[in-house]
Amino acid sequence: MTQAQIGVTGLAVMGANLARNLARHGHTVAVHNRSQSRTKTLVEEHGHEGSFVACETPEEFVAALERPRRVIVMVKAGAPTDAVIEEFAPLLEPGDMLVDGGNAHFLDTRRREAALRERGIHFVGAGVSGGEEGALLGPSIMPGGSKESYEALGPLLEDIAAKVDGVPCCTHIGPDGAGHFVKMVHNGIEYADMQLIAEAYDLLRQGLGLSPSQLADVFDEWNRGELSSYLIEITAEVLRQVDASTGKPLVDVIADRAEQKGTGRWTVQIALDLGVPVSGIAEAVFARSVSGHADLREAARGLPGPSGVPAGVLDESFVEDVRRALYASKIIAYAQGFDQIRAGSAEYGWEVDPGALATIWRGGCIIRAVFLDRIREAYESETPPVTLLTAPLFVEALGLAQDSWRRVVARAAEFGIPAPGFSTALAYYDSLRAERLPAALIQGQRDFFGAHTYQRTDREGSFHTLWSGDRSEIGG
Numbered sequence: 001m002t003q004a005q006i007g008v009t010g011l012a013v014m015g016a017n018l019a020r021n022l023a024r025h026g027h028t029v030a031v032h033n034r035s036q037s038r039t040k041t042l043v044e045e046h047g048h049e050g051s052f053v054a055c056e057t058p059e060e061f062v063a064a065l066e067r068p069r070r071v072i073v074m075v076k077a078g079a080p081t082d083a084v085i086e087e088f089a090p091l092l093e094p095g096d097m098l099v100d101g102g103n104a105h106f107l108d109t110r111r112r113e114a115a116l117r118e119r120g121i122h123f124v125g126a127g128v129s130g131g132e133e134g135a136l137l138g139p140s141i142m143p144g145g146s147k148e149s150y151e152a153l154g155p156l157l158e159d160i161a162a163k164v165d166g167v168p169c170c171t172h173i174g175p176d177g178a179g180h181f182v183k184m185v186h187n188g189i190e191y192a193d194m195q196l197i198a199e200a201y202d203l204l205r206q207g208l209g210l211s212p213s214q215l216a217d218v219f220d221e222w223n224r225g226e227l228s229s230y231l232i233e234i235t236a237e238v239l240r241q242v243d244a245s246t247g248k249p250l251v252d253v254i255a256d257r258a259e260q261k262g263t264g265r266w267t268v269q270i271a272l273d274l275g276v277p278v279s280g281i282a283e284a285v286f287a288r289s290v291s292g293h294a295d296l297r298e299a300a301r302g303l304p305g306p307s308g309v310p311a312g313v314l315d316e317s318f319v320e321d322v323r324r325a326l327y328a329s330k331i332i333a334y335a336q337g338f339d340q341i342r343a344g345s346a347e348y349g350w351e352v353d354p355g356a357l358a359t360i361w362r363g364g365c366i367i368r369a370v371f372l373d374r375i376r377e378a379y380e381s382e383t384p385p386v387t388l389l390t391a392p393l394f395v396e397a398l399g400l401a402q403d404s405w406r407r408v409v410a411r412a413a414e415f416g417i418p419a420p421g422f423s424t425a426l427a428y429y430d431s432l433r434a435e436r437l438p439a440a441l442i443q444g445q446r447d448f449f450g451a452h453t454y455q456r457t458d459r460e461g462s463f464h465t466l467w468s469g470d471r472s473e474i475g476g
């Protein structure tokens with residue numbers, strides 16, 4: 001029997017496309033799926049694209065692989081992944097590699113990695129981004145797991161990953177759950193980016209009365225400059241689409257309830273645990289949640305608000321204002337996401353290289369953008385910034401955006417157009433650059449009702465004011 005270099009089990013859209021991508025790159029790929037029909041369909045429809053070994057059972061699949069075995073699991077995240085691991089692990093030998101390419105929670109990946117390490121098996125949680133098209137034509141791949149496993153897996157994964165300037169969008173991220181952690185934050189950033197783009201659309205649609213097709217032109221134009229990215233590109237495509245059955249712009253007949261699969265929510269939950277303020281991602285998750293609350297929206301419809309956008313108040317210059325506000329807010333969202341990665345890396349001892357991460361996000365993944373090159377440059381400079389906001393290029397962009405950004409947020413509030421992403425980004429920016437924050441007052445309040453103590457600006461130590469006594473201060 002032909003020995004396969006690698007195997008893929010789980011042949012729904014992602015697994016099938018990854019297997020095809022591997023085969024198209026000249027690798028012999030063993031393929032397996034719980035329901036055999038998927039295996040059959042894949043080989044029947046795409047067998048001519050390369051060398052596949054169709055396997056009906058896990059035993060047959062494992063026997064078809066050269067050693068050490070490389071197995072990619074591409075099944076539904078959660079319990080199905082555990083079920084598949086339990087099925088395959090007893091058939092594997094020490095030194096074999098089991099790669100989970102699904103959207104697993106990184107804490108599950110840590111648990112699975114530790115359990116399989118005891119059995120001598122390398123468990124690699126690999127984030128895979130780019131959707132079904134990416135899986136086939138070149139995704140961005142974020143593998144965690146041991147360095148040793150990357151030596152055996154890296155060449156194959158780099159082979160099938162997207163390339164930017166000849167550089168593969170795949171690198172070893174760090175041990176155990178590091179790969180799935182950065183994939184989670186990638187998705188969180190994606191939520192924030194999409195929310196900001198949606199707000200830009202809404203501001204220009206409601207504020208200037210531009211039609212979806214006019215807005216498609218605006219986004220096309222923006223896609224030629226510093227905002228150039230996959231998400232801006234597809235925004236123009238969606239806005240230009242006309243619904244065949246009604247003749248209306250498709251965006252006007254799509255129900256305005258944004259759904260989510262959970263990675264954005266995980267990002268925020270973990271950020272709360274790590275104490276990292278990812279307000280842009282959080283607002284994006286909440287905005288989707290608000291859109292889905294039909295009951296609340298129904299109850300609140302008709303509540304008083306401003307009278308709308310008076311004619312003549314906004315002119316064409318608002319388009320450039322919104323563009324600059326979008327770019328500035330996007331810088332904030334990415335800076336927050338990279339902060340979370342730094343915090344996660346420190347907490348779990350992963351030593352994630354943010355510059356390498358920005359490099360592999362330049363292509364293949366949903367947030368791919370020219371912008372990621374700027375982030376890479378910032379982290380690879382001689383003095384990497386503490387926060388991306390202070391990288392010289394971004395300082396300049398944020399400076400240029402100042403008036404526009406503030407005007408847009410003010411206009412949004414004035415005219416009653418919700419812009420939580422733009423607003424929170426600006427508030428975060430102003431908070432970080434503030435000389436003093438009202439947190440001092442909060443400490444005073446906490447000390448008043450709970451004797452939680454406070455620190456002083458002029459002396460070391462913890463202090464408490466005897467609020468219900470003579471109000472003298474104790475401590476030091």
Ligand SMILES: NC(=O)c1ccc[n+]([C@@H]2O[C@H](COP(=O)([O-])OP(=O)(O)OC[C@H]3O[C@@H](n4cnc5c(N)ncnc54)[C@H](OP(=O)(O)O)[C@@H]3O)[C@@H](O)[C@H]2O)c1
Nearest residue numbers: 010011012013014034035074075076077080102103131132
């Ligand atoms: N779709 C995307 O754009 C995308 C992007 C990045 C990552 N991902 C992740 O990639 C993974 C695969 O995604 P997908 O959309 O291709 O497929 P999916 O719909 O998430 O999962 C379907 C696959 O899981 C298998 N499966 C489910 N329960 C199983 C069990 N208990 N035992 C064995 N196999 C089981 C199914 O086998 P049967 O055919 O026998 O039912 C099928 O092969 C997921 O973790 C997903 O989150 C998806």
